[in-house]
Each structure stands twice: as C-alpha cells, then as structure tokens.
Amino acid sequence: MNPTTLSLFKSTPGAMSCAEGLALSRLTASAPTGIYIESGSHSGKSTVAIASALHRGCELHMIDPDFKRPTSAILGDLQSVSESTFIFHIAPSVEALPRIAGDFAFVFLDSGDHSYELCRAECDIVAPRMVKGGIIAFHDFRSQFIGVERCYNELLATGAFEEVVIPWKDIEAEVVAGDLEAGNDTYHHTELANPMFLGALRRK
Numbered sequence: 001m002n003p004t005t006l007s008l009f010k011s012t013p014g015a016m017s018c019a020e021g022l023a024l025s026r027l028t029a030s031a032p033t034g035i036y037i038e039s040g041s042h043s044g045k046s047t048v049a050i051a052s053a054l055h056r057g058c059e060l061h062m063i064d065p066d067f068k069r070p071t072s073a074i075l076g077d078l079q080s081v082s083e084s085t086f087i088f089h090i091a092p093s094v095e096a097l098p099r100i101a102g103d104f105a106f107v108f109l110d111s112g113d114h115s116y117e118l119c120r121a122e123c124d125i126v127a128p129r130m131v132k133g134g135i136i137a138f139h140d141f142r143s144q145f146i147g148v149e150r151c152y153n154e155l156l157a158t159g160a161f162e163e164v165v166i167p168w169k170d171i172e173a174e175v176v177a178g179d180l181e182a183g184n185d186t187y188h189h190t191e192l193a194n195p196m197f198l199g200a201l202r203r204k
C-alpha cells in the first residue's frame with residue numbers, strides 16, 4: 001500500500017491491523033487474474049488493502065448482509081484506490097457466493113462469527129471454483145476462533161491446496177520501523193502491538 005492508501009486503510013473503521021493489511025495486500029498481488037471476493041466487508045477496511053493490489057481489469061465482489069457504512073461511501077473510497085470494478089452483495093455469503101459467475105482467483109474470508117460452520121460452508125462453495133494458483137485467505141486464523149484453522153486444515157488435507165508462507169518477520173519489521181500501526185482505527189486485538197492472524201492457501 002502506498003502512503004495515501006495506507007492512510008485510508010487506517011482511517012477506515014474495522015478489524016484489521018496494519019501488519020495484516022500489508023499481508024493481505026501482498027497476497028492479493030500474488031494471486032492470478034480472475035474474480036476476487038471478500039466475505040465480511042464491514043466498513044471496507046480490509047477491502048482497501050485488497051483493492052490496493054488488484055490486477056487491472058479484475059472484479060472485486062464484496063459480501064456482507066449488513067455493511068457498516070453506506071456502500072456509496074465505501075465505493076468512493078475504493079475508486080480512489082483502484083480503477084477496478086467493485087460489486088456489492090448485501091446478503092449472507094452462502095446466498096451471495098453461488099450467484100457470482102466466473103472462476104475465483106482470490107477469496108478473503110472474514111465473515112460473521114468466524115464459526116467452523118460458516119467458514120466451512122463458505123469453503124465448500126469456493127474451494128471447487130478456485131483457479132490453479134488461486135488463493136483463499138482466512139482472517140482470524142490461529143486466533144480464539146478455532147473453527148477457522150480447522151477449516152484451513154481440512155482444505156489442506158484434501159491435497160488440492162498448499163500453504164502460502166506469509167513473510168511476517170519482514171512485514172512486522174516494516175510496521176515497526178515506520179510506526180505504521182499508530183492511529184489505526186481497529187477494534188481487533190488492540191491489546192497486541194501487531195496482530196498477525198491471517199493464513200492463506202493456494203490451489204495447486
């Protein structure tokens with residue numbers, strides 16, 4: 001994220017640390033072209049991180065039954081970051097995901113109560129539709145929401161996915177050196193200096 005985009009990310013309310021935002025941006029940049037999806041957009045904070053690295057011409061679909069800001073305001077922010085196409089789905093993910101046409105290149109899951117049941121239902125829909133090299137990223141991975149890691153492990157056990165190594169040490173060093181987390185408007189693990197609860201799998 002460039003300084004202007006990082007500033008927008010930080011001022012957007014939501015539940016994501018700068019370290020996680022930078023990791024999400026890197027994951028987006030490493031995904032192939034195709035359809036990009038976020039489940040659980042809230043106010044568009046994580047969406048800014050994804051939008052910052054979208055490939056030209058890719059669509060980003062945002063899903064949330066209850067966006068926490070007007071979608072027009074979120075859209076305005078995203079259009080200041082990227083010329084991509086942004087599509088809002090005001091619905092639960094299990095209803096919205098099957099309606100999205102095309103092959104999935106990138107899916108970020110950060111929805112609802114982060115329960116095993118919801119995460120698993122989302123994975124069951126998206127996993128078979130991932131293109132080769134496509135990425136499924138999970139927020140709240142290896143956190144108190146243990147169902148997320150269970151889903152991650154179950155997908156890994158199918159043999160169709162491999163783990164993506166996120167360079168947390170480099171990312172943390174960048175955040176600390178620039179004091180980037182200062183002023184980040186998040187309700188997520190504020191007791192930690194740099195929460196890093198993000199995991200990702202790549203379709204083989």
Ligand SMILES: C[S@@+](CC[C@H](N)C(=O)[O-])C[C@H]1O[C@@H](n2cnc3c(N)ncnc32)[C@H](O)[C@@H]1O
Pocket residue numbers: 013014015016039040041042043044045046047063064065066067068091092093094110111112113118
């Ligand atoms: C933890 S917040 C997401 C935070 C956001 N990604 C960010 O970075 O700030 C979870 C969001 O999931 C939404 N949500 C609840 N149930 C959902 C469902 N079944 N499908 C998709 N989103 C859901 C909530 O409305 C809420 O805005």
